[in-house]
Amino acid sequence: MEGYLVVLITxxxxxxxxxxNFIVQNKLGACVNVIPEVKSTYWWxxxxxxxxxxxxxxxxxxxxxxxxVDRVKEAHPYTVPEIVALPIFAGNPDYLNWIGxxxx
Amino acid sequence: MEGYLVVLITxxxxxxxxxxNFIVQNKLGACVNVIPEVKSTYWWxxxxxxxxxxxxxxxxxxxxxxxxVDRVKEAHPYTVPEIVALPIFAGNPDYLNWIGxxxx
Amino acid sequence: MEGYLVVLITxxxxxxxxxxNFIVQNKLGACVNVIPEVKSTYWWxxxxxxxxxxxxxxxxxxxxxxxxVDRVKEAHPYTVPEIVALPIFAGNPDYLNWIGxxxx
Numbered sequence: 001m002e003g004y005l006v007v008l009i010t011x012x013x014x015x016x017x018x019x020x021n022f023i024v025q026n027k028l029g030a031c032v033n034v035i036p037e038v039k040s041t042y043w044w045x046x047x048x049x050x051x052x053x054x055x056x057x058x059x060x061x062x063x064x065x066x067x068x069v070d071r072v073k074e075a076h077p078y079t080v081p082e083i084v085a086l087p088i089f090a091g092n093p094d095y096l097n098w099i100g101x102x103x104x
Numbered sequence: 105m106e107g108y109l110v111v112l113i114t115x116x117x118x119x120x121x122x123x124x125n126f127i128v129q130n131k132l133g134a135c136v137n138v139i140p141e142v143k144s145t146y147w148w149x150x151x152x153x154x155x156x157x158x159x160x161x162x163x164x165x166x167x168x169x170x171x172x173v174d175r176v177k178e179a180h181p182y183t184v185p186e187i188v189a190l191p192i193f194a195g196n197p198d199y200l201n202w203i204g205x206x207x208x
Numbered sequence: 209m210e211g212y213l214v215v216l217i218t219x220x221x222x223x224x225x226x227x228x229n230f231i232v233q234n235k236l237g238a239c240v241n242v243i244p245e246v247k248s249t250y251w252w253x254x255x256x257x258x259x260x261x262x263x264x265x266x267x268x269x270x271x272x273x274x275x276x277v278d279r280v281k282e283a284h285p286y287t288v289p290e291i292v293a294l295p296i297f298a299g300n301p302d303y304l305n306w307i308g309x310x311x312x
Contacts, residue, residue, distance in 0.1 A: 004188070005297065005298075006112065006188060006190060008214065008265070010241065016143075017143055017145070020143070020145040021145055021152070023145075024145045024146060024147060024152055025152065027147075030146060030147060031144060031145070031146035031147075031186065032144070032145050032146070033114065033142040033143070033144050033157065033159055034142055034143040034144075034145075035139060035142050035159070035243060036141070036142075036143065037244070038241040038242055038243050038244075038265070039224075039225060039228070039241070039242040039244065040239060040240070040241050040242075041225070041228045041229055041231075041232045041239070041240050041242075042232060042238060042239035042240070042310070043232060043235075043238060043239075043310040048229070048232055048233065053241065055241055055243070055265070057112070057142070057159070059186070059188065065298055069299075069300050072300075073300065080300070080302045080303050080306055081300060081303065082239065082267070082300070082303050083299055083300040083303060084212070084214060084267065084296045084298075084299040084300075084303065084304075085296065085297045085298045085299060086190050086214060086294050086295070086296065086297060087190070087191070087295070087297040088188045088189065088190065089109065089189045089190060089191040090109075090169055090188075090189045091173075091187055091188040091189060092173050092176075092177065092184070092185060092186070092187040092188075094184045095184050095185065095186050095187060095188065096188075098184055102146070102147040108292070110216065110292060110294060120247075121247055121249070124247070124249045125249055125256070127249075128249045128250060128251060128256055129256065131251075134250060134251060135248060135249070135250035135251075135290065136248070136249050136250070137218065137246040137247070137248050137261065137263055138246055138247040138248075138249075139243060139246050139263070140245070140246070140247065161216070161246070161263070163290070163292065190294050191294070191295070192292045192293065192294065193213065193293045193294060193295040194213075194273060194292075194293045195277075195291055195292040195293060196277050196280075196281065196288070196289060196290070196291040196292075198288045199288050199289065199290050199291060199292065200292075202288055206250070206251040
């Protein structure tokens, strides 16, 4: 059975909608919700950094995940972009089918 | 053992809090966080669409999931609403118990 | 193999960034995104309550989860704070390694 994923990706705030469009245009994801501004705190090279970022919530199929990672890494301004996938356990069946069909 | 879920649902921006209230009132979810405005990009009938939406983050029990899907589909203005469930792997035990008790 | 988690935690709006800093400073999480304002609806002592909250999205390792729960419960103003963990199924391998290294 095909599996579905929610994939979280962070970007600089000015890049969120551009990357969302890239993902949908290239059928790497069926739907992307961009949370326009989150405040991020993280370790980087021994210091605590704070940034404003956008958070993308991508709905996709597991068969697209490796390609999504490869293409987003190429398009993304960060050296090590955050891309993490959460498994969808269940859903509105019509919506899950729609994800699959949108990515064909 | 009872399982717990985080369920993501999108709505038109003006409907998010109304649907959150409907879900809690009807004990379909114990707690709903509404992210008031996200920017959504998705395929629909062969075109890329963009919309402002609200994103609901519902905490519920797996035993309520089928009823949640059925009732939200009835109450929701979209033909194919996004409803996707992510499994909760672990949590604050008191909070997980509170989810279960709130839904009785 | 080490597992990775996305952990969701809600706080009063004025406490979100402080708790994010506490989590990163104490190496309980490698990165925290704070969604500054969500509207929460939930059952509490037989009534439906509504509050403005912040929603923290923590990226961490499963080996840190018990300590994260214990320390956040101590630092958190609520009696029963929401702390729920979602398993990361897959990700940008460099990013997952970075989570692990940041928590050493």
